[in-house]
Amino acid sequence: MTAVVQSQRPQIAVSAAIFRDGKVLLTRRARSPAKGFYSLPGGRVEFGESLHQALAREVDEETGLKIEIIGLAGWREVLPATAGAGHYLIMSFAARWAAREPVLNDELDDYRWIAPDALASLGDLKLTGGLEEVIQSAARLIGH
Numbered sequence: 001m002t003a004v005v006q007s008q009r010p011q012i013a014v015s016a017a018i019f020r021d022g023k024v025l026l027t028r029r030a031r032s033p034a035k036g037f038y039s040l041p042g043g044r045v046e047f048g049e050s051l052h053q054a055l056a057r058e059v060d061e062e063t064g065l066k067i068e069i070i071g072l073a074g075w076r077e078v079l080p081a082t083a084g085a086g087h088y089l090i091m092s093f094a095a096r097w098a099a100r101e102p103v104l105n106d107e108l109d110d111y112r113w114i115a116p117d118a119l120a121s122l123g124d125l126k127l128t129g130g131l132e133e134v135i136q137s138a139a140r141l142i143g144h
Helices: 051-063 116-121 131-142
Strands: 011-020 023-029 042-044 066-078 088-099 108-114
Touching (some): 011 131, 023 051, 042 051, 051 066, 051 088, 116 131
16 A cells, blocks of 8 residues: 655545435545544545546445536535645535445445434534535535
8 A cells, every 4th residue: 555645735625415315425434534434425636627527436436326416515625734634625515316326445434324404413423524514505405
């Protein structure tokens, strides 16, 4: 395994709040950053890739799902908290599940479909910062 060298510049990433039957998909990170935290599937945008292309690719790579992207639900900036940590601008999109069942890659180790209004009662789950607000915004775009 090669070491990941962090860029000295901010990087753009995308994530998807994927809705299916009134529930949103949460995935748990299997490694850093945010190991053990539930979040939305997604990842870095590659050079020359549109945000939508990157999102469809990342969701497919991480979960095997096909999605229909609805629109931008919000964004979050993650500043480097420690030396060597990354600086990310994460663009989060609302999406609808279109096909396939989740099959996680090695970046993720668990997933759950959860009703957006049940997020506040999930005290035992560690959620990444800003996750609830993005999901609520995405739910409004989807019409839930």
